[in-house]
Amino acid sequence: MTQPEQKPVIGFSCGDLNGIGIEIIIKTLIDSRLTELCTPVVFASNKSINFYKKSVSDGNFNYQAVRDFQRLSPKTVNVFSCWEDEVSITPGQLTDVGGSYAIISLTEAVKALKEKQIDALVTAPIHKKNVQSEAFPYTGHTPYLKAAFEANDVVMFMVAENIKVALVTEHIPVAEVAQHITREAIVSKLKLMNQSLKKDFGIDKPKIAVLGLNPHAGDEGLIGKEEEEIIKPAIKEAKQSDVFCFGPYSSDAFFARGQHEKFDAVLAMYHDQGLIPFKSLAIGEGVNYTAGLQGIRTSPDHGTAFDIAGKGKADESSIRAALFMAIDIFRSRNGYADARKNPLRKMSAAMLARAVDEKIEEE
Structure with a gap:
């Protein structure tokens, strides 16, 4: 080498x-x-x-x-x-x-x-x-x-100078997304992101935002249970492994208000949820990186x-x-x-x- x-x-x-x-x-x-x-x-x-x-x-x-x-x-x-x-x-x-x-x-x-x-x-x-x-x-x-x-696992990591977005699920039909959103999958992606941000991008203490799956991040269980039953417990578990992560955030308000600028990376639940804002904000400069x-x-x-x-x-x-x-x-x-x-x-x-x-x- x-x-x-x-x-x-x-x-x-x-x-x-x-x-x-x-x-x-x-x-x-x-x-x-x-x-x-x-x-x-x-x-x-x-x-x-x-x-x-x-x-x-x-x-x-x-x-x-x-x-x-x-x-x-x-x-x-x-x-x-x-x-x-x-x-x-x-x-x-x-x-x-x-x-x-x-x-x-x-x-x-x-x-x-x-x-x-x-x-x-x-x-x-x-x-x-x-x-x-x-x-x-x-x-x-x-x-x-x-x-x-x-x-064991990898992360599809979309990276630009001003924004980094990773995905829990990648190229699967929208109808199948929810069944692939598991606590284990989210924790695994967060750990890989954390390690990559340190090792590959030189960020000593990465700060990661996690998006919700449902509109308004579920509205405390009124619009879907995934945030309360899966995503929040996954964030808590990842924190116990020294991953500095927060959420879940409602994806529309999160990007509209520029909250992504306060974090080193964002974990989205599915393809379009992460890539539509990424490609809108990183025109001509986006890179797909396989972390892990x-x-x-x-x-x-x-x-x-x-x-x-x-x-x-x-x-x-x-x-x-x-x-x-x-x-x-x-x-x-x-x-x-x-x-x-x-x-x-x-x-x-x-x-x-x-x-x-x-x-x-x-x-």
């Missing part, structure tokens, strides 16, 4: 071949200054990269093809060749080909992450419909990564965008933010590990970074 003082090796899975994944990867990595911060590795094929390279008009995108991690160049983009097949790329079309090669890229990248050939992984969007198979029976990246790393894994995985907060695929119109802001976050978490984890080894060293990763910058300026 890359040593703490070295640049991290950051992998990119290409996502659906007919979506905007490769285009936004190229638009991000075309800035050669990024190789000063990391060594990029794109898991795809030369032909797929060259196909989308044509749609990126501003500047030249240079890369080297590799099949051996020992031959990675730290000075340019590396494309790890996952296949040599003649693949039909049809931008904007939902096809089995687009999904199957997205999974080839993803599985190769996750294998490299598990074997510590790369230090972090940025995943471009896949489409849930055309990746489903006996070999990939998952609803998305998060459950697949949980299984691949054999994690041994490896580091980030992703843009949007989908395949078939309607604009191949037209050179895709906005790379979110995947660029995902790249920067992967680098930051890599550094933060190293700083956290150092602090754990030396109890006298209590500086956060941000403080460590500032100290390094000041030292460089002095020199």
Whole structure:
């Protein structure tokens, strides 16, 4: 694995071949200054990269093809060749080909992450419909990564500079949400959030808000019993494990009144409850982070965008933010590990970074 003082090796899975994944990867990595911060590795094929390279008009995108991690160049983009097949790329079309090669890229990248050939992984969007198979029976990246790393639990953590939102339930029908809201699930997510905020984001004493499930957070049992019977006991139990958490809050008033600004993170009960306010408040800067894994995985907060695929119109802001976050978490984890080894060293990763910058300026 890359040593703490070295640049991290950051992998990119290409996502659906007919979506905007490769285009936004190229638009991000075309800035050669990024190789000063990391060594990029794109898991795809030369032909797929060259196909989308044509749609990126501003500047030249240079890369080297590799099949051996020992031959990675730290000075340019590396494309790890996952296949040599003649693949039909049809931008904007939902096809089995687009999904199957997205999974080839993803599985190769996750294998490299598990074997510590790369230090972090940025995943471009896949489409849930055309990746489903006996070999990939998952609803998305998060459950697949949980299984691949054999994690007891993980958290889908949506992160931006001004807001962090995690979910108890993810991609399940709304009609099934309530049956998945359990005391055990909430406590598990809160513990993972607390650990991630400390280890991955350098927050010494995270303060977490918990939303209710029902309108008005149940109105003390008048509109549903989940808050009184499940959520409040879960918050109490989490507090006994040194998780600094509060709630449950009514989700509409909570975000409307800007209460999220008083907390380091928010735990929402279901997908739209958390992601609608998150995407409204973190336009272009949102990152999907999987907390609870041994490896580091980030992703843009949007989908395949078939309607604009191949037209050179895709906005790379979110995947660029995902790249920067992967680098930051890599550094933060190293700083956290150092602090754990030396109890006298209590500086956060941000403080460590500032100290390094000041030292460089002095020199």
